[in-house]
Amino acid sequence: MIKQPLLHGFRRLLLFSIPFLLYLTNASLAQIITGRPPQFSKFPHNSYSPLEGTEFSIKCPLLYDTYQIEWFKDGESLGKSSLILSIPSISRIDSGIYKCYTYNGIGGAFSPSINISVTYFDGFKQVSESFYKIKVPPSGYFSLKPPPLNASPNSKLTWKWKFEEQEIFTNDTHYISANGDLIILEAARRFGIYRVEVISEKSSAISLEYTVEEEIGDAAPPNFAIVYRPRDILILDDTSTSATFECVPSIWNKFPAEINWLLNGNELTVDGLEVRTEFSNRRLILSNVVNLVGKSNFNSKITCEATTSDERLIEKADAKLEIYEKPIINKEKLEKEVTKKIGDSFKME
Numbered sequence: 566m567i568k569q570p571l572l573h574g575f576r577r578l579l580l581f582s583i584p585f586l587l588y589l590t591n592a593s594l595a596q597i598i599t600g601r602p603p604q605f606s607k608f609p610h611n612s613y614s615p616l617e618g619t620e621f622s623i624k625c626p627l628l629y630d631t632y633q634i635e636w637f638k639d640g641e642s643l644g645k646s647s648l649i650l651s652i653p654s655i656s657r658i659d660s661g662i663y664k665c666y667t668y669n670g671i672g673g674a675f676s677p678s679i680n681i682s683v684t685y686f687d688g689f690k691q692v693s694e695s696f697y698k699i700k701v702p703p704s705g706y707f708s709l710k711p712p713p714l715n716a717s718p719n720s721k722l723t724w725k726w727k728f729e730e731q732e733i734f735t736n737d738t739h740y741i742s743a744n745g746d747l748i749i750l751e752a753a754r755r756f757g758i759y760r761v762e763v764i765s766e767k768s769s770a771i772s773l774e775y776t777v778e779e780e781i782g783d784a785a786p787p788n789f790a791i792v793y794r795p796r797d798i799l800i801l802d803d804t805s806t807s808a809t810f811e812c813v814p815s816i817w818n819k820f821p822a823e824i825n826w827l828l829n830g831n832e833l834t835v836d837g838l839e840v841r842t843e844f845s846n847r848r849l850i851l852s853n854v855v856n857l858v859g860k861s862n863f864n865s866k867i868t869c870e871a872t873t874s875d876e877r878l879i880e881k882a883d884a885k886l887e888i889y890e891k892p893i894i895n896k897e898k899l900e901k902e903v904t905k906k907i908g909d910s911f912k913m914e
């Protein structure tokens with residue numbers, strides 16, 4: 566009768582002391598490992614497009630001070646260790662993916678990365694003389710392309726064409742595309758000298774003279790056709806959400822054709838906001854593509870349907886619209902911090 570409580574008491578002591586012992590080992594572990602590796606916030610923007618020759622600086626987005634910083638460009642160390650990376654006169658060769666690395670005694674970590682893409686503009690590249698000379702029959706149509714540009718891909722450009730020193734504006738018979746191509750739907754009386762001017766944020770350039778000559782002979786007038794066709798568009802994550810398609814049918818019986826735009830075979834409703842058209846429907850501007858076709862949609866089709874004014878002929882031209890988005894990590898599923906003893910198993914999804 567006396568033994569029982571004694572035993573109880575001993576057992577109780579044992580049961581209490583085991584967690585206590587564990588607690589002690591935990592506490593001594595926690596004393597060895599204190600603090601965390603460095604942590605970062607995001608950079609204010611994912612990408613920057615500074616003008617060549619200007620000063621550019623960016624701060625490593627550290628949350629707390631650390632001992633050391635190292636800047637990397639395209640995975641290679643720049644040998645720079647200041648909190649603010651500063652480039653007094655940025656040049657095109659400085660374009661790349663940048664991040665900073667830092668170490669604080671507990672561990673090291675890389676910051677998120679940013680895309681620095683330097684904007685530059687050196688005008689037109691040299692091309693052969695034959696590039697500037699074409700011959701067309703008077704009953705046909707023709708188009709002229711600007712010479713290739715020596716400029717950063719992100720440059721904002723506007724284009725001006727001149728015929729015999731007179732500026733050309735888009736109308737029924739003339740069209741200037743978003744990337745500077747000139748389309749002339751009635752060649753007759755349009756033979757002569759052309760020039761194109763390109764204007765960027767900081768400077769501009771004028772091409773050499775184009776000579777468009779009449780091709781003598783009795784060529785039959787061409788069939789009704791789409792002279793300038795919409796191009797495939799690939800949208801990558803959040804860099805841009807708008808897409809522009811262009812479509813220029815030929816003139817038929819002196820009248821321009823009627824244009825309708827379709828998305829996956831269904832006529833698009835032009836609401837003037839997210840779906841707009843310009844120049845008699847020849848340009849289609851979709852300003853919120855993801856909203857219109859859905860996320861990660863790889864095979865949407867945009868169709869330009871051109872109908873002659875007498876409604877007897879229809880021509881169609883298709884373009885692909887593909888949307889790729891960055892994969893998103895659901896950070897809520899990840900634990901911020903996990904405490905484990907040495908030798909414990911650990912699984913992470």
Ligand SMILES: *[C@@H]1O[C@H](CO)[C@@H](O)[C@H](O)[C@H]1NC(C)=O
Pocket residue numbers: 612662680681682718719
């Ligand atoms: C960086 O940005 C430029 C201009 O927007 C783009 O052309 C380039 O593809 C981007 N680079 C990367 C690796 O995302």
Ligand SMILES: *[C@@H]1O[C@H](CO)[C@@H](O)[C@H](O)[C@H]1NC(C)=O
Pocket residue numbers: 732733734735736737738739
């Ligand atoms: C169309 O534009 C061209 C070039 O700007 C011009 O010469 C022509 O007269 C215009 N046509 C009409 C019908 O206004």
